[in-house]
Amino acid sequence: MPELPEVEVTRLSFVGEITGARVVSVCMGKALRWPLGCSVAQLAGRTVRAVRRRGKYLLIDLDQGLLLVHDHFEMLTTRGTLRLNDPRRFGAVVYADSEDAPEARKLLARLGMEPLSDGFDAKQFHAELKLRKTVIKQVLLAGDIVVGVGNIYASEALFMAGIKPTLSAAKLSRPRAVKLHAAIRDVLARAVAKGGSTLRDFSSTNGERGYFQLEAMVYGREGQACRVCGTPIKAIRQGQRSTFYCPNCQKT
DNA sequence: AAAAGCCCCTGGATGC
DNA sequence: TGCATCCAGGGGCTTT
Numbered sequence: 001m002p003e004l005p006e007v008e009v010t011r012l013s014f015v016g017e018i019t020g021a022r023v024v025s026v027c028m029g030k031a032l033r034w035p036l037g038c039s040v041a042q043l044a045g046r047t048v049r050a051v052r053r054r055g056k057y058l059l060i061d062l063d064q065g066l067l068l069v070h071d072h073f074e075m076l077t078t079r080g081t082l083r084l085n086d087p088r089r090f091g092a093v094v095y096a097d098s099e100d101a102p103e104a105r106k107l108l109a110r111l112g113m114e115p116l117s118d119g120f121d122a123k124q125f126h127a128e129l130k131l132r133k134t135v136i137k138q139v140l141l142a143g144d145i146v147v148g149v150g151n152i153y154a155s156e157a158l159f160m161a162g163i164k165p166t167l168s169a170a171k172l173s174r175p176r177a178v179k180l181h182a183a184i185r186d187v188l189a190r191a192v193a194k195g196g197s198t199l200r201d202f203s204s205t206n207g208e209r210g211y212f213q214l215e216a217m218v219y220g221r222e223g224q225a226c227r228v229c230g231t232p233i234k235a236i237r238q239g240q241r242s243t244f245y246c247p248n249c250q251k252t
Numbered sequence: 253a254a255a256a257g258c259c260c261c262t263g264g265a266t267g268c
Numbered sequence: 269t270g271c272a273t274c275c276a277g278g279g280g281c282t283t284t
Contacts, residue, residue, distance in 0.1 A: 033279095033280090056278070070279095107279095107280090134256090138255090
């Protein structure tokens, strides 16, 4: 399943060859979460101007309009096929006339800061955390302060920063928030470099798997020894999702 | 406003 | 061996 690194790896794997290509046909497969918003036939012949990413959405700019892609999609172009596939139906592809059109705004409006961009500011991050009473893990997942930190990378970033996942976000001191800010950037950047995490079914367009999961410090390692101190890793449930942490390295 | 819970769907793993 | 059950995952939506 794609978190930010998987979407970014996918984007990088085809952006070079597909920019400038013309759309030959689009195959939507099964019904997705929402209707496309235009007919598939209308897309044929349009030119791909750019491929961007916002959070976990892929934005495909066409010479007229854009597509917001969230998995599960196949597009044949004059320069190759763009394929995103996840067996489940969490995905969506939405057409919008522009990024300011209601269809696009609805999906993009609430998104927080891009963690790998210069706009991800540590002070602002801390200021926004101070306004939240929710536990820090949930705040990271929510995506309205910072986007792209999914379940795997939330646990990993908190481990790197030495922060207990159940700590209230508002209680993070400035130095600890700064440390978490750096940890998020670091873990996501390293994951992109490793091709993402292939836990069950992710692979980029060219079929390559990711290897970041092999470096996971805590995710999926319940009961195993912490790679730093040897203490058994704990697994807990937060908001119907699993969280992994080291009770010794992440005491508070 | 923020927080918490629900729900979508399918395949792989596990359990009987 | 076959069938039932559980689980994972993102995030929009509804309810508190």
